[in-house]
Ligand code: IMP
């Protein structure tokens with residue numbers, strides 16, 4: 001029952017595809033974090049749907065927290081300047097931190113966040129991203145868990161936005177270039 005959206009050129013992943021990918025990631029995380037104190041740190045806003053679904057497949061006691069970072073203005077390009085708009089509200093020193101992101105593009109956001117959390121000190125730090133766009137990488141960032149690799153296209157839905165629109169689409173689609181080249 002996919003909601004139609006006139007600005008979506010084609011559907012990349014359906015609700016069912018997303019569920020399969022998320023389940024698979026959750027099972028790997030469950031295996032890897034047995035006996036460890038896991039803290040999942042979501043990078044808002046893009047992570048909100050993915051993280052909610054992912055956590056349901058992580059069959060371990062775990063904590064969650066969120067950060068809000070800004071780098072993207074009203075466009076499809078990262079400014080490279082990262083600002084922490086909302087920081088963590090729990091201490092991380094005795095935790096194994098897993099950062100949960102919607103998509104790694106230039107890598108500037110995660111490079112900054114990962115270094116910041118590393119400096120604060122935690123038991124370990126890993127990255128889980130639903131989407132990876134490796135062709136656009138500027139910073140040396142590698143995810144430990146990757147849901148799906150995308151080409152150099154702008155995608156929306158399932159939490160991902162363009163100018164704060166489309167986050168509520170239950171699937172992920174490629175945005176028509178006309179929709180952002182106005
Ligand atoms: P980075 O710092 O360039 O890696 O930017 C990562 C952030 O840019 C993601 O968390 C998204 O919010 C946004 N972003 C990058 N590519 C896309 C896309 O194709 N669709 C929607 N948001 C994107």
Ligand code: MG
Nearest residue numbers: 045046072161
């Ligand atoms: Mg975003």
